[in-house]
Amino acid sequence: MPEGRTGQGYGSESLLFLTDEQLRQGIEAMFFAYRGFTADPDRILAEMSYGRAHHRAIHFINRSPGTTVNNLLSILGVTKQSLNRVLRTLIGDGLVISKVGELDKRERHLYLTDQGAALEATLSDAQRARMRAAYKDAGPEAVQGFKKVLEAMMDADMRRAYAKLRD
Amino acid sequence: MPEGRTGQGYGSESLLFLTDEQLRQGIEAMFFAYRGFTADPDRILAEMSYGRAHHRAIHFINRSPGTTVNNLLSILGVTKQSLNRVLRTLIGDGLVISKVGELDKRERHLYLTDQGAALEATLSDAQRARMRAAYKDAGPEAVQGFKKVLEAMMDADMRRAYAKLRD
DNA sequence: GAGTTTATGTCAGTGTTGTTGACATTCCAA
DNA sequence: TTGGAATGTCAACAACACTGACATAAACTC
Numbered sequence: 063m064p065e066g067r068t069g070q071g072y073g074s075e076s077l078l079f080l081t082d083e084q085l086r087q088g089i090e091a092m093f094f095a096y097r098g099f100t101a102d103p104d105r106i107l108a109e110m111s112y113g114r115a116h117h118r119a120i121h122f123i124n125r126s127p128g129t130t131v132n133n134l135l136s137i138l139g140v141t142k143q144s145l146n147r148v149l150r151t152l153i154g155d156g157l158v159i160s161k162v163g164e165l166d167k168r169e170r171h172l173y174l175t176d177q178g179a180a181l182e183a184t185l186s187d188a189q190r191a192r193m194r195a196a197y198k199d200a201g202p203e204a205v206q207g208f209k210k211v212l213e214a215m216m217d218a219d220m221r222r223a224y225a226k227l228r229d
Numbered sequence: 230m231p232e233g234r235t236g237q238g239y240g241s242e243s244l245l246f247l248t249d250e251q252l253r254q255g256i257e258a259m260f261f262a263y264r265g266f267t268a269d270p271d272r273i274l275a276e277m278s279y280g281r282a283h284h285r286a287i288h289f290i291n292r293s294p295g296t297t298v299n300n301l302l303s304i305l306g307v308t309k310q311s312l313n314r315v316l317r318t319l320i321g322d323g324l325v326i327s328k329v330g331e332l333d334k335r336e337r338h339l340y341l342t343d344q345g346a347a348l349e350a351t352l353s354d355a356q357r358a359r360m361r362a363a364y365k366d367a368g369p370e371a372v373q374g375f376k377k378v379l380e381a382m383m384d385a386d387m388r389r390a391y392a393k394l395r396d
Numbered sequence: 397g398a399g400t401t402t403a404t405g406t407c408a409g410t411g412t413t414g415t416t417g418a419c420a421t422t423c424c425a426a
Numbered sequence: 427t428t429g430g431a432a433t434g435t436c437a438a439c440a441a442c443a444c445t446g447a448c449a450t451a452a453a454c455t456c
């Protein structure tokens with residue numbers, strides 16, 4: 063069983079010795095912060111009986127218009143059946159359209175409709191506002207550290223997906 | 230509708246102007262990182278047909294032995310019915326014990342059994358290992374920024390709960 | 397002491413979101 | 427051209443959140 067140092071007196075300037083206490087604080091910060099991170103979109107979505115899964119689909123379709131279902135699948139990390147249920151309601155409600163691929167007719171390319179783009183804007187405005195406030199509160203020098211740790215926390219395949227989206 | 234700057238050329242050293250692109254990167258980093266954050270415990274829990282809800286309960290009972298149900302409720306931010314379902318299985322499986330309060334007999338004080346503590350150790354060892362690796366990767370100077378932004382992202386009540394746990 | 401509030405637990409029902417299994421369609425390669 | 431791989435859809439089920447209603451016991455108030 064791995065054990066960190068339990069003593070005191072080590073600040074973040076210590077490279078090698080991270081106390082269990084420091085690590086635990088990071089873990090709990092992550093837990094509470096994620097709740098805040100999703101709180102605003104959750105509120106908006108609840109009013110229209112959508113959930114987080116709808117938000118995620120809308121977000122990444124907006125990021126990569128024309129993406130295929132399979133593509134979206136690998137980004138979201140869920141089963142195709144789970145994604146399909148969400149897409150079905152979004153398509154049914156006229157927020158997303160699905161076009162059969164021209165080269166490969168098995169593929170479906172996904173796009174937001176105007177209505178879908180409007181919801182996306184509402185959701186991401188709320189989430190950006192919170193992120194902007196957090197960045198301001200924490201100070202601009204904190205932003206790089208924040209992103210660095212998060213990126214280091216991802217599994218390799220997520221890091222790839224994350225990096226790909228930055229292009 | 231709030232709109233960030235869409236131009237380029239502003240690094241994190243710019244205090245006031247955060248581009249939508251910077252904010253979006255933070256949002257997506259948060260999304261992918263949280264998956265990594267929970268991946269290891271999720272794997273362990275799945276083998277014993279427990280879920281994240283069990284992990285959270287075990288974690289915070291370990292942090293504050295003897296905490297009451299109500300206390301736990303406000304930290305976890307779920308309904309009592311939802312928490313009760315989880316606690317019932319944990320108590321039934323002998324991982325948690327519930328003691329009637331001495332001062333106030335309405336209250337139930339929660340403790341981990343040896344078996345519960347063993348599972349908690351397994352789960353938090355895995356999660357700490359990932360956090361330690363992420364901190365090392367990102368560099369020690371990143372840790373403060375990471376925690377600062379996360380804390381700033383919390384709602385006020387979560388920030389209180391988080392701060393309280395640090396005592 | 398009667399009535400109210402607090403803390404906890406339970407039952408029933410519902411919704412979102414994940415899962416697996418089965419299946420249809422399309423493409424491609426042997 | 428036939429069989430397998432890729433892609434997507436439908437159905438059923440499980441986990442875990444929610445609301446609402448109700449029960450019990452203890453504590454508090456007047």
